[in-house]
Amino acid sequence: MITRTHTRPVTVGNLTIGGADQIIIQSMTNTRTKDVEATLKQINRLKAAGCQLVRMAILDEEDAKAVAKIKASSPLPLVADIHFNPNNALTAIENGIDKIRLNPGNLPLNSVQTIADAAKKRHIPIRIGINSGSLEKDLLAKYGKPTAQAMIESAWHHVDILRQCDFEDIVLSFKSSDVGLTIESYELAANTFPYPLHLGVTEAGTLLGSAIKSCAALGTLIHEGIGDTIRVSVSADPVEEMKVAKPLLSAFGLYTGVVNLIACPTCGRIQYDMLPIVNEIEDYVNTINADITVAIMGCPVNGPQEASRADIGVAGGKDSALLFKHGQIIETIPQDQIVVRLKSEIDALVASKQSN
Numbered sequence: 001m002i003t004r005t006h007t008r009p010v011t012v013g014n015l016t017i018g019g020a021d022q023i024i025i026q027s028m029t030n031t032r033t034k035d036v037e038a039t040l041k042q043i044n045r046l047k048a049a050g051c052q053l054v055r056m057a058i059l060d061e062e063d064a065k066a067v068a069k070i071k072a073s074s075p076l077p078l079v080a081d082i083h084f085n086p087n088n089a090l091t092a093i094e095n096g097i098d099k100i101r102l103n104p105g106n107l108p109l110n111s112v113q114t115i116a117d118a119a120k121k122r123h124i125p126i127r128i129g130i131n132s133g134s135l136e137k138d139l140l141a142k143y144g145k146p147t148a149q150a151m152i153e154s155a156w157h158h159v160d161i162l163r164q165c166d167f168e169d170i171v172l173s174f175k176s177s178d179v180g181l182t183i184e185s186y187e188l189a190a191n192t193f194p195y196p197l198h199l200g201v202t203e204a205g206t207l208l209g210s211a212i213k214s215c216a217a218l219g220t221l222i223h224e225g226i227g228d229t230i231r232v233s234v235s236a237d238p239v240e241e242m243k244v245a246k247p248l249l250s251a252f253g254l255y256t257g258v259v260n261l262i263a264c265p266t267c268g269r270i271q272y273d274m275l276p277i278v279n280e281i282e283d284y285v286n287t288i289n290a291d292i293t294v295a296i297m298g299c300p301v302n303g304p305q306e307a308s309r310a311d312i313g314v315a316g317g318k319d320s321a322l323l324f325k326h327g328q329i330i331e332t333i334p335q336d337q338i339v340v341r342l343k344s345e346i347d348a349l350v351a352s353k354q355s356n
């Protein structure tokens with residue numbers, strides 16, 4: 001049982017971030033934002049895969065103006081990622097953005113005040129993103145290297161500027177590619193600031209590497225009740241991030257609609273070709289939103305018990321598998337029909353759950 005840390009809630013489109021609300025899954029498009037069609041296509045794919053909030057890079061005025069068209073058709077609330085141009089932030093706000101990501105210390109104070117006033121008028125929060133790879137030079141000199149204390153001190157600098165502008169709808173992130181530093185920084189932040197925390201390990205690498213680093217860091221923090229949104233950064237199509245983010249939250253009971261796929265590692269006892277079946281069924285269930293358990297097991301030694309505990313399961317035999325449904329043996333399926341049969345059984349179960 002996880003006790004979530006209570007943070008000061010903010011509104012992002014139809015979502016609440018913070019309080020003790022659900023943890024939101026977010027991602028970032030890698031299209032040119034001004035390419036409205038490509039960006040919307042990717043946002044729709046992210047939504048279908050389970051993403052709940054999406055950030056877009058705003059590099060120039062054209063990107064900022066494109067927000068209006070994207071917003072008109074986007075199924076997800078939108079975040080504008082702004083770096084050094086305050087006008088882009090204002091244009092994005094005027095065009096309907098739901099949240100801004102910028103670091104106020106990078107902009108002149110009068111520009112921050114104008115942005116803060118515009119954001120406040122429309123109830124748009126601002127995320128301050130502290131990154132261990134771009135800490136201020138004076139902090140690096142003071143601490144000698146990126147440390148959790150240095151990251152917190154950097155955050156204070158930016159937070160104080162927003163507070164001077166009478167702006168409190170703040171979200172914070174403390175990203176690093178180092179798992180230990182990520183955990184330590186967020187733990188310290190949770191004890192320091194009242195604001196919601198966006199969790200992420202940055203530059204985490206390809207799917208497997210990122211899954212390991214993100215689950216180690218974010219899993220530890222989520223278990224401690226820390227975190228209001230997450231992003232699993234993967235060097236790939238952003239839709240791939242959902243393959244890690246959803247099961248991670250689901251493992252803590254914080255996300256529903258993920259198919260629990262159980263599969264044995266196989267060993268010398270196996271007498272059918274199981275691994276291609278697991279791969280194909282994994283791809284298939286990744287497209288399905290349902291709380292069901294599917295087991296694919298190798299042999300009669302451990303297979304029947306595990307398969308019979310799942311909603312749908314198979315336990316391998318000689319060039320075949322026994323099909324189980326809700327604990328009952330249904331029939332023996334020949335090797336070449338296992339995938340098709342499993343898919344149709346999954347579809348039927350999902351349909352029956354949806355009609356109930």
Ligand code: SF4
Nearest residue numbers: 264266267298299302
């Ligand atoms: S279920 Fe059978 S095949 Fe799979 S790992 Fe266990 S003993 Fe080996």
